[in-house]
Amino acid sequence: MDAAPAIIDVRGLTKRYGGRVVVDHVDMQVARGRIHGFLGPNGSGKTTTIRMLCGLLTPDEGSGTCLGYDIRSESRKIKRHVGYMTQKFGLYDDLSIEENLAFIARVYEVPDAKRRVQAMLEQLGLASRRTQLAGALSGGWKQRLALAACLLHDPQLLLLDEPTAGVDPKARREFWDQLHTLAAGGLTVLVSTHYMDEAERCHRLAYIAYGQLLAQGSAEELIAGAGLATCSVTGPGLADAARALRAHPSLHVASFGAALHVSCASERELEAALAPLLGGTLRVERVATSLEDVFIALMSRSRDNYPS
Incomplete structure (x- = not known):
């Protein structure tokens, strides 16, 4: 955990729907002024966890604080100091950018609302x-508008639920540059994402699959803690090699362009599995384990929590 004080500190966070545990005793701490990435497959419990943190859902079990407020008994206070950006664009298509921001400012009773709206238009390049x-904007511009709306009331915490889904690479890069500027100014960000390049731009990461938090730490800590040995396989006949390698239950195999990345927790097992490929048309070489290699290995060990 970072030395900076925790702005989110929850223990045993649990949520059930029917017979399914969608969030299973999650512990999480997020330090002030940090960008904390939240990763995991669709249906893993990321959105449910975010909603419990900001007071939109009450946990069935667990306790903790967000911004110093109790997540169970002080959810209304939390909401006043959080900016929450959902996966789906939630503003009004038939209002202009400025009209949308003016409306949000009134909802939050923002002091000197007109000046604040003008400042946000300038800050996010929307002027x-x-x-x-809003309905005529591209995905990238809608994203900027949604972020501006989240920032209008000067929140201490941003909760962003897959904010860059469907946005082009240039807009994604600009968005992340903006997040780092905000974090440098003391704002805390918890952001869920599926993109590995975005995960690598976070100060710390948490990986959740089927409701269970499987790993936390910086990218470097997660890679080191996974203890994986990784090789790259290239050359003709790669599809046949992939099928053969995937038959080994202890190997994690993924395609990376014109190469395969093959990882294993045991260096000896990895070498034994790759030995038949040596001396042929395929080239095998050791490579550094990537963050994506780690997440593929984590995912392969997780079990679906959908009730049978």
Whole structure:
């Protein structure tokens, strides 16, 4: 855990729907002024966890604080100091950018609302499009508008639920540059994402699969803690090699462009599995284990929590 004080500190967070445990005794601490990445497959419990943290859902078990407020008894206070950006664009398509922001400012009773809206238009590069209808914006511009709306009331914490889904690479890069600027100013960010390049830009990461938190730490700590040996396999006949390697239950095999990454917790097992490929047309070489290799290995060990 970072030396900075925790702005989120929860223990045993649990949520059930029917017979399914969608969040299973999750412990999480997020330090002030940090970008904390939240990763995992669809249906893993990320959104449910985020909603419990910001007071939109009450946990069935567990306790903790967000911004110093109890997540069970002080959820209304938490909501006043959090900016929450959902996966789906939630503003009004038939209002302009400026009209949307003015409406949100009134909802939050933002002091000196007109000045604050103008400042946010400038800060997020929206001023030149202020009169454009939100429904006519591209994905990247909608993302900027949604972020501006989250920041209007000067929150201490941003909760971003897959904010860059469907956004082009340039807009994603600009968005992340903005997040780092905000974090440098003391804002704390918890962001869920599926993109490995975005995960690597986070100060710390948490990986959840089927409701269970499987790993936490910086990218470097997660890679070191996984203890994987990894090789790259290239050359003709790669599809046949992939089928053969995937038959080994202890190997984790994934395609990376024109190469295969093959990882294993045992270096000896990895070498034994790859030995038949040596001396042929395929080339095998050791490579550094990537964050994506780690997440593929974590996912392969997790079990679906959907009730049978």
